[in-house]
Amino acid sequence: MRDAPVVGGVNVTRGNGETIRMRRGASIADFADKIETLTGYTVQPGTLVTILFNLGEMATATESLDEATFEVLGEELGYKIQMVSPEDEDKELLEGFGLDLEKELAAESEEDLEIRPPVVTVMGHVDHGKTRLLDAIRQTNVIAGEAGGITQHIGAYQVWTEHEEIERAITFIDTPGHEAFTAMRARGAQVTDLAILVVAADDGIMPQTVEALNHAQAANVPIVVAVNKVDKPDANPAKVRQQLTEYGLVAEEYGGDVMFVDVSARQGTGIQELLDAVLLVADAGLDLTANPNKSARGVAIEAKLDKGRGSVATVLIQSGTLRIGDSIVAGTAFGRVRAMLDENGDAVEEAPPSRPVQVQGLNSVPRAGDVFIVTEEDRMARQIAEKREAVQRNALLAKARKRISLEDFTRALEEGKVETLNLIIKGDVSGAVEALEESLLKIEVDDSVQLRIIHRGVGAITESDVNLATIDNAIIVGFNVRPDTKAREASAREGVDIRFYSVIYSAIDEIENSLKGMLKPEFEEVQSGVAEIREVFRSSKFGNIAGVIVRSGTITRNAKARVIREGVVIADGLAIESLRRFKDDVTEVRTDYEAGIGLGKYNDIQVGDEIETTEMVEKPRG
Numbered sequence: 001m002r003d004a005p006v007v008g009g010v011n012v013t014r015g016n017g018e019t020i021r022m023r024r025g026a027s028i029a030d031f032a033d034k035i036e037t038l039t040g041y042t043v044q045p046g047t048l049v050t051i052l053f054n055l056g057e058m059a060t061a062t063e064s065l066d067e068a069t070f071e072v073l074g075e076e077l078g079y080k081i082q083m084v085s086p087e088d089e090d091k092e093l094l095e096g097f098g099l100d101l102e103k104e105l106a107a108e109s110e111e112d113l114e115i116r117p118p119v120v121t122v123m124g125h126v127d128h129g130k131t132r133l134l135d136a137i138r139q140t141n142v143i144a145g146e147a148g149g150i151t152q153h154i155g156a157y158q159v160w161t162e163h164e165e166i167e168r169a170i171t172f173i174d175t176p177g178h179e180a181f182t183a184m185r186a187r188g189a190q191v192t193d194l195a196i197l198v199v200a201a202d203d204g205i206m207p208q209t210v211e212a213l214n215h216a217q218a219a220n221v222p223i224v225v226a227v228n229k230v231d232k233p234d235a236n237p238a239k240v241r242q243q244l245t246e247y248g249l250v251a252e253e254y255g256g257d258v259m260f261v262d263v264s265a266r267q268g269t270g271i272q273e274l275l276d277a278v279l280l281v282a283d284a285g286l287d288l289t290a291n292p293n294k295s296a297r298g299v300a301i302e303a304k305l306d307k308g309r310g311s312v313a314t315v316l317i318q319s320g321t322l323r324i325g326d327s328i329v330a331g332t333a334f335g336r337v338r339a340m341l342d343e344n345g346d347a348v349e350e351a352p353p354s355r356p357v358q359v360q361g362l363n364s365v366p367r368a369g370d371v372f373i374v375t376e377e378d379r380m381a382r383q384i385a386e387k388r389e390a391v392q393r394n395a396l397l398a399k400a401r402k403r404i405s406l407e408d409f410t411r412a413l414e415e416g417k418v419e420t421l422n423l424i425i426k427g428d429v430s431g432a433v434e435a436l437e438e439s440l441l442k443i444e445v446d447d448s449v450q451l452r453i454i455h456r457g458v459g460a461i462t463e464s465d466v467n468l469a470t471i472d473n474a475i476i477v478g479f480n481v482r483p484d485t486k487a488r489e490a491s492a493r494e495g496v497d498i499r500f501y502s503v504i505y506s507a508i509d510e511i512e513n514s515l516k517g518m519l520k521p522e523f524e525e526v527q528s529g530v531a532e533i534r535e536v537f538r539s540s541k542f543g544n545i546a547g548v549i550v551r552s553g554t555i556t557r558n559a560k561a562r563v564i565r566e567g568v569v570i571a572d573g574l575a576i577e578s579l580r581r582f583k584d585d586v587t588e589v590r591t592d593y594e595a596g597i598g599l600g601k602y603n604d605i606q607v608g609d610e611i612e613t614t615e616m617v618e619k620p621r622g
């Protein structure tokens with residue numbers, strides 16, 4: 001490739017608004033490659049590192065960058081950046097193996113398709129009777145002859161019911177509440193065709209009822225309401241109907257189009273009517289069909305590591321038929337189907353669409369929501385899994401930088417992009433949540449800025465809040481509440497910004513400032529690399545040079561350094577004046593590599609000392 005000519009003082013590798021597609025986890029070096037392909041001229045990654053540095057962002061040539069950083073760099077160079085979404089990325093990965101799931105589905109003709117059972121998730125507030133209802137459904141509708149058999153929890157099961165004189169199956173996802181539902185949605189897997197919202201008639205609408213229906217509505221999944229515990233003396237089913245009207249769920253008897261069914265999970269009443277309602281909704285407009293005559297595709301519902309059996313994963317077949325001996329890949333897990341069990345613990349030879357089965361034979365445990373596909377050869381399943389693992393690793397590295405934070409929002413605003421700030425509000429008492437919501441909605445800003453509160457609730461910040469924030473790129477505001485362990489892990493993994501407040505005024509203040517584009521980012525120092533001194537050389541030009549091996553992270557030429565002797569910082573705020581590998585000046589040295597570091601006039605270094613480097617990164621508030 002040739003060097004780019006300079007025309008009118010401008011290097012012609014600069015763009016003219018062309019779009020460059022970048023993968024998650026890509027680096028400056030990848031970006032340079034893309035520009036080279038586009039222009040036909042050589043682009044040095046180091047040049048891009050310098051340009052980015054001059055824009056106030058520090059990154060090495062091979063480090064994974066996030067979307068915001070690519071955009072900054074792209075804008076400077078005259079390119080539009082389009083980040084490839086995780087779904088598209090995986091799609092492209094599969095296409096590389098000749099697998100195009102969408103094309104496959106589109107190529108199916110009407111004759112190939114057969115009706116499949118609806119897949120139903122049961123959601124509702126704690127103690128409103130989800131578990132009991134699922135038990136009741138199961139007890140009254142297991143396949144004849146298997147009643148009383150030992151059932152085992154595999155995360156999903158099918159029941160059979162006579163509907164308009166035909167025996168029909170319904171598949172129930174039986175994972176703990178809507179946590180699984182949102183986890184799967186966050187991963188782009190749509191498994192649920194329909195949701196049953198359980199509301200106890202003696203208790204009425206509670207925070208998780210609202211949360212559950214928000215999730216179902218956001219996913220565009222139709223809802224059937226089961227008004228439970230109608231056997232209780234203080235049951236008030238009419239009130240439940242009344243209350244849900246406010247959330248857009250209007251009962252048929254009130255002129256709306258939502259089916260409400262009164263049930264008692266304890267007494268087993270109303271169950272048949274509920275199943276009929278589910279099938280009516282499914283038949284009315286959901287068009288649930290699939291081709292059973294091809295190799296299977298579906299979604300992992302739950303999975304665990306079993307001491308005796310290894311990885312066991314419950315999968316839901318979405319199209320095709322799964323058979324013993326099939327090679328499958330689910331997320332980053334792969335293997336051959338060694339055995340399949342149904343919810344009764346019975347061995348199954350093949351599983352058609354909408355059938356959940358527990359599969360043995362995968363090499364590791366897939367995550368809930370991972371899509372699985374059957375491949376023609378074992379080798380292909382393994383290669384897909386390995387490629388995905390590499391992609392995930394890179395994406396994680398980039399994501400560690402951050403998702404949207406209030407500061408990003410402010411910056412986007414300052415750049416004049418029209419923006420909507422999505423918020424989730426969680427508080428300790430409903431009064432506070434309402435007060436906060438009301439005050440926030442009253443903030444006056446100009447027309448280009450919008451505040452949307454996509455969910456509010458009382459109680460700790462949960463994993464499902466974080467999942468919702470991930471999907472809608474929202475910021476979570478916690479008023480006197482904290483995330484639970486799972487939520488904390490999820491927010492760290494997904495990089496969701498959670499802001500904690502204990503005074504309503506400061507929450508309003510900060511969000512108002514952000515909406516008005518006044519929030520200034522704060523920076524903090526983080527460790528970027530540690531090197532151990534193994535030799536000290538004297539150089540007439542540079543003073544003492546430390547011969548080091550990098551123990552962790554990356555030592556970069558621009559970083560600040562400190563010297564640590566036996567765990568004590570003996571000098572701080574030093575600049576790295578020279579960084580060399582052998583005789584060459586380099587900009588960075590990574591873990592396990594040797595290098596020579598010169599700290600300018602600072603000479604007090606000994607063998608065994610550590611040089612630790614730090615960089616300034618934007619600090620999450622809270």
Ligand SMILES: Nc1nc2c(ncn2[C@@H]2O[C@H](COP(=O)(O)OP(=O)(O)OP(=O)(O)O)[C@@H](O)[C@H]2O)c(=O)[nH]1
Pocket residue numbers: 124125126127128129130131132133177228229230231232263264265266267
């Ligand atoms: N009277 C009456 N009690 C019920 C009925 N359904 C459930 N219950 C009781 O309500 C309590 C909660 O029921 P669960 O099925 O555990 O509720 P859940 O929604 O699954 O609760 P979590 O799993 O904790 O979210 C239990 O004590 C049940 O026995 C009903 O129809 N009538």
